[in-house]
Amino acid sequence: MVKLAEWRGKELFRKYGVPLPRGQVARSGAEAEQLVRLGAVPLPCVVKAQVLSGGRGKGGAVRFANTPEEVQVAAEAILGLEFKGEKVKEILLEEKLSIGRELYLSITLDRSLRLPIVIASAQGGVEIESVDDAAIDRVPVDPFPGLVSYERRRISKALGLTGAPAASLDRLLPALWRLFQAEDSELVEINPLAIVGDGLVALDAKVIIEDDAAFRHPEYADIRDDRTPLEEIAREKEIAFVQLDGNIGVIANGAGLTMATLDVLKEFGGNPGVFLDLGGTDDPKKVTEAFLLMAQARPRAVFLNIFGGVTRCDTVATGLVAAMQQVPASERFPLIARIRGNNEKEGIEILRAAGITSIPSLKESAQAVVAAARGPT
Amino acid sequence: MTVLVDAETRVVVQGITGHQGTVHTRQMKAFGTKVVAGVTPGKAGVEVEGVPVFDSVHEAVQAARANAACIFVPAPFAKDALLETVDAGIRLAVVVTEHIPFHDMLVMYHYARSKGARIIGPNCPGIAAPGKAKVGIIPNVVFQPGRVGVISRSGTLTYEIVNGIKEHGLGQSTCIGLGGDPVVGTSFVDALPLFQADPETDLIVMVGEIGGTAEEEAAEYIHAHVTKPVVAYIAGRSAPPGKRMGHAGAIISRGRGTAETKLAALQKAGAQVARFPYEIPDMVAAIVARQARR
Numbered sequence: 157m158v159k160l161a162e163w164r165g166k167e168l169f170r171k172y173g174v175p176l177p178r179g180q181v182a183r184s185g186a187e188a189e190q191l192v193r194l195g196a197v198p199l200p201c202v203v204k205a206q207v208l209s210g211g212r213g214k215g216g217a218v219r220f221a222n223t224p225e226e227v228q229v230a231a232e233a234i235l236g237l238e239f240k241g242e243k244v245k246e247i248l249l250e251e252k253l254s255i256g257r258e259l260y261l262s263i264t265l266d267r268s269l270r271l272p273i274v275i276a277s278a279q280g281g282v283e284i285e286s287v288d289d290a291a292i293d294r295v296p297v298d299p300f301p302g303l304v305s306y307e308r309r310r311i312s313k314a315l316g317l318t319g320a321p322a323a324s325l326d327r328l329l330p331a332l333w334r335l336f337q338a339e340d341s342e343l344v345e346i347n348p349l350a351i352v353g354d355g356l357v358a359l360d361a362k363v364i365i366e367d368d369a370a371f372r373h374p375e376y377a378d379i380r381d382d383r384t385p386l387e388e389i390a391r392e393k394e395i396a397f398v399q400l401d402g403n404i405g406v407i408a409n410g411a412g413l414t415m416a417t418l419d420v421l422k423e424f425g426g427n428p429g430v431f432l433d434l435g436g437t438d439d440p441k442k443v444t445e446a447f448l449l450m451a452q453a454r455p456r457a458v459f460l461n462i463f464g465g466v467t468r469c470d471t472v473a474t475g476l477v478a479a480m481q482q483v484p485a486s487e488r489f490p491l492i493a494r495i496r497g498n499n500e501k502e503g504i505e506i507l508r509a510a511g512i513t514s515i516p517s518l519k520e521s522a523q524a525v526v527a528a529a530r531g532p533t
Numbered sequence: 534m535t536v537l538v539d540a541e542t543r544v545v546v547q548g549i550t551g552h553q554g555t556v557h558t559r560q561m562k563a564f565g566t567k568v569v570a571g572v573t574p575g576k577a578g579v580e581v582e583g584v585p586v587f588d589s590v591h592e593a594v595q596a597a598r599a600n601a602a603c604i605f606v607p608a609p610f611a612k613d614a615l616l617e618t619v620d621a622g623i624r625l626a627v628v629v630t631e632h633i634p635f636h637d638m639l640v641m642y643h644y645a646r647s648k649g650a651r652i653i654g655p656n657c658p659g660i661a662a663p664g665k666a667k668v669g670i671i672p673n674v675v676f677q678p679g680r681v682g683v684i685s686r687s688g689t690l691t692y693e694i695v696n697g698i699k700e701h702g703l704g705q706s707t708c709i710g711l712g713g714d715p716v717v718g719t720s721f722v723d724a725l726p727l728f729q730a731d732p733e734t735d736l737i738v739m740v741g742e743i744g745g746t747a748e749e750e751a752a753e754y755i756h757a758h759v760t761k762p763v764v765a766y767i768a769g770r771s772a773p774p775g776k777r778m779g780h781a782g783a784i785i786s787r788g789r790g791t792a793e794t795k796l797a798a799l800q801k802a803g804a805q806v807a808r809f810p811y812e813i814p815d816m817v818a819a820i821v822a823r824q825a826r827r
Contacts (some may be wrong), residue, residue, distance in 0.1 A: 246706050265635060267745045270642055299639050341637050369634035371609055412687025412742055415769035417812050420773040423809065436688075437611060458789050463693045465658075465672035497692060498672055 157340055158365040158376045163248045165361030168339060173331040174346070175324070175357050177380040179250035181206070182309065185232035192224045196409040197249040200224065206246035207239045209213050211285070220252060237404055253357060258348035259315045260284055262362075264299075265337040271296040272336065274303070274329075276314040280348040303333040320354035328356055331496055340369030386453055395432060397444050403427020404529045405455030405489075417461045419516060426526035430455055430503040436466035443475025445480070453484045455528040459521065460493040462503075469495045469503025477510040490528035494521040536707035536727045536734070537625060537651070538601065538680070542666040545590060545599035545623070547614050548606040549581045553629070557605070557670050558582045564667040564676075569599035581630075590614075590621040601625040603659065603668045610694050611655065612637040619650045627668045628654035628718070638716040645718065652718025658688045658710030671708060679704020681817055682728040682761075683787060684721060685740035685746070686711050690768060690810065703821060706734040707725040713742060718741040721751035729759050736762040736820050738813060739804070743769035744790045752798035761822045763804040766813055767792045 161183045170176060180196050191197050196474040205217035212218045217239050219230040221465050227249065233475035237244045258281035266273040274295040279287045293314035297303050308329050312322045365376055390397030390442070396411070404426050408414040414433045421428045430453045432446055450458060462472050472495060480491070493514045495503045504514045515521035544561065548554040549571025559582045561568050568584050570593035577588040587593040590602065602623050606614040611630045618626050633641075633655045645652050653660055659669010664678040675696040681703055685691040691710050698705065701809070708723055711717050721739065728734045737759070741748040748767060755763055768794035800806050805820075807813045 221769075265639075265715060268747070268750060270639065270716050272639070299636075299643060337636060340634055342635075366636070368608065368632045369636065372634070408689075408691030410687060411694060412685075412768045413742070414692030415742065415772055416690050416693075418772060419768065419770045420809055438759055463689045463696070465675075465689055465692045466670055497673060497696065519809070 157367055158370070158379050159208050159367065159397070160361075160376075160379070161208065161246065162204065162361050163246065165363035166248075166358070167357055168335055168363055169361055172335040174328055175249040175355060177253055177310070177359065179248055182231060182247050183235075183245065184251055184271055185235065187226040188231035188247060188280040189224045189228035191249060192227045198251045199227075200252045201227060201420040202248065202250045202252050203227060203234055204248045205234045205237060205239055206245040206248055206512070207242045207244055209240040209242060210237070217244065229470075232416070240422065246315075253350065253352050253359075255357075255359070256351035257265055257316075258350050258359075260287070260347045261311075261315070261332070261349045262343060262347070263332060263341070264343045264347035266296060269296050271298060273297065274307070274311055276311045278314065278316040282351075284347065297333070303329055321351050321356055321399065324355040324420040335363075339363070340366050340372060342366050346502045354389045378415060386449060390432070390449055393442075393445055393449070394448065395442070397433075397437060397449065399453060400429050402427040403456040404428040404525060405430040405432070405450045405453060405458040406461065407432045407434060407450060407458065408461045409436065409463065413461065413463060417459065417518075417522070420522040421447035421459065421526060424523050424526045426522070426529060429453075434462070434467065434472070438466070438468060438471055440471050440475035440478065443472050447476055448482060451487060451489075451494075454487070455489055456531065457525050459525040460495070461489065461499070461518070462495045464495065464497030464499060464503070468499040470499045470506060473506035476512075477506060480510065490531065492521055492528060498503045534776075535665065536660075536709070536731050537566070537653075538660055538662050538666040538668055538707070538728035540567075540665050541600075542668065542669055543567050543598055543600050544666075545582070545597070545602050547572045547590065547602055547604045549573055549584065549586060549746055550576050550579070551605055553670075554605040555581055557603070557629075558584055560670070560673060561603070561667050564661065564673050565664070566666040566668065568811040569593075570599050576642060584623055590617045590623065594621045594623065599623065601668055602627070604628045606630060607697045608632045608634070612641055615641045615652065616644060619648050620647050624650045625668070626650065626652050626718075627657070628652055629657065629670055630654075630660060631636075631656040635714065635716045638714065642716060642718055645790040653709060654712040654714075654718060656714045657712030658691065660707065660709045661705075662707040663705055669710065675699060676708070676771065676821040677704040679706065680733060680735040681705050681753070681821075682731065682734035682737045683708040683740070684711065684724045684728065684737065685709070686713050686742045687740055687768060688713075691740055691814060694738065694766070694810055694813050697811065698738070701814040701818045703814075703817060706731060710797055715745070719745050722747070722754045725751060725754050729761060734761065735824055736764065736817065738817060739763055739765040739799075739811070741765065741767045741795055743767065743772055743792050746790055748795040749798045752802040752804070755799070755804055763799075763802075764807060764813055764816045764820070765796075765799045765804040765811060767799075768796045768810075
């Protein structure tokens, strides 16, 4: 998923007509000071770190300023921060508004209903998870008619709105719905959505774009998720690769089999740390690349657990043996293989010729991997 | 008709001239499936694996009386392919294509449903009834005809489990791979009644994964409506929270959709719960032995 920083989310809000405070992005203290001095952002203003983690207010990543000098000081303080492991490179300067009530509004997917749902609560400004269920309304929206009038009235009521702010919501909701659909969003969230005078203003913006829709959104190609360098390389090679703490590497094919393998290793006291899902492939080169990637993660032992369906066991074995020859002796690690299914016999034979035994039982092979990872130290 | 497919199933393969389409057309035919047509716009008149290719699904239905579709069309064009299938009057579509945006799938699902058509998938292995027909990509080697029904969210793990059942000398009535995407055309709750009603199925194996609440909903359905024995397994018990494990569905979040909540719900519903995939064949064999004694 592509999580957009607040300012990028707000650019989308502006494009679709969701009301916002006046604001500008800056990347240095001097630039921030200049923007305020030129009147691009009215004073007093808010200076907000552009990071993806929540809890910015409490974490000192949001500050207020009354003069251009104060803006520069606040900007420089925030730009130096490392907020929950994320370096602050951009700040958003926004006019400080005099706000009334704070509301919560979002649109996301309900997998069970197989429908988008609007989530609305009159208790905004806090994490929605902490709000009592009774104070949250969830309104499923059928994509064919879209978000219709009576649904908008229901949402308005859930937010406790009447009069001018209700009319403001009636214009905001279709805009947010269009954004949700047209931008292939997994989530659009406004928290808080504030009552300002007679209208509504989105004080924050959280937009997540779905990965699978990336082909329709080249504008987000530069946004990186929180991946390790190896995960990034894997992504470019279209290999599903997850790196965590742990010393056993797992190469499997298919998400379900990968997870089941992990479950079995944990059961026997293993500590799997790198998971590589080969997916369906009939290209030995891809197997070699995947295996070399795994070697770079420096695992204590590697478990190759393949069930050949679309993927053939002999393809995997050929790719694996080619990769083993490229790993320098000093970086070798114990390899335990279990290859079953399509062309199993041929695959096992290729491995045997290279001195690798395939253990047919999942239980026994997993135990062997755990023992090898403990190994003689 | 057993569960969705049988010897009367006549398959049109969309995207038949692509690599995957061609390979799996051959495999489906080897399984004994009647693959009667292929569709690739602009390629009408050629043959792939002895199957005539048409420009549109309408033509395939008219000329070859296709009544089920297997879709291999790349993700950006999959929505169009499915809508065409439904409009041509086909009421069962297996969508093998992966990485279809869920916004597209929402349109596909609700459109199909409004016309009385069923989608299996997307990003799924499809459906197979040994001795009858296969629509999709499940490897032929794992099957043998029998009376165990299998419903799964996984791909390879399903093959592993079905193969294990076969190695215990037992066969399958029908096996459905539902797919692991956030929006699926057929869920556990949609598939369970088909197996409960199927006279050729004696017991049901259910393979779930962490993420979402499909297994919890299945548990409620089993409790209320399923009288046949159910053996359930949930993959990803030890997966780290918040990490995507390949399947978009396999994300644990907000304390819901964990393996614990799913396993507890299934156990409460009366299902037998396997902790590891290799326990499933033994549990299935024990149930079959018990049923045989009655």
